[in-house]
Amino acid sequence: MIDEPKEGSVSDRLIFVCSHGRDDPERAIVTFAAASTAAIAGLPTTVLCTIEGVWLGTPGGTDGFEKEGLPSLPELFGNVVENGGEVWLCGVCTRPRDITEDQLVKGAKIVGAAKVVEEVANGAKMLTYA
């Protein structure tokens, strides 16, 4: 059974790029805050985690991201996934960190460049909260 996009299909997905984790928690939090909003609004939502951000898709990866004045990252992450959103982990970034498929939390999966490029080529919009 193939549930992948058909050739020539149009993607209305929103892809939020998150390249930070514990190295810069605030940048991770604001990205997930935006993605959470999109997912709750019912929009097709993906957070594309790269570099240190890939740890967010592993067990305990969002632990400790509580900071006064900022939303809770574990809660935002849960909002994304529970509302149908996906968290994509860059395969180039997971490999050197020894993150494997069996270590991922619900809603996370490892993808490569072609998956992202196809979505964007089909119309997906990428947003970066730099």
Add this chain to the structure above:
Amino acid sequence: MASEQVGSALGAGETDAQESGGKSVRYDCGWLGCDAMPMVVRRQLQAVEVGDVVEFLVYEPSSKEDTPSFCRMLGHRVISIDEQADGAHVIRVERAR
């Protein structure tokens, strides 16, 4: 359509493609990642005739997601995606152009 399975988890980058009646070819991608996968996939599909099928045996997690995407972008038809007991995916692609 005839199909012949050859080999299993090869080392990354090894080629073990064999034709079976000119209709179906299996290529073991091993653990190739998204950096090397596109060129390998394109080369394999260019090596068969339009209408023939290449079965890509893929172990690398990102390539399981990427191979169908990349084949569609090349204009080919993804026929099926099946997971094996060992976790590898067999992605059957028909050369369409």
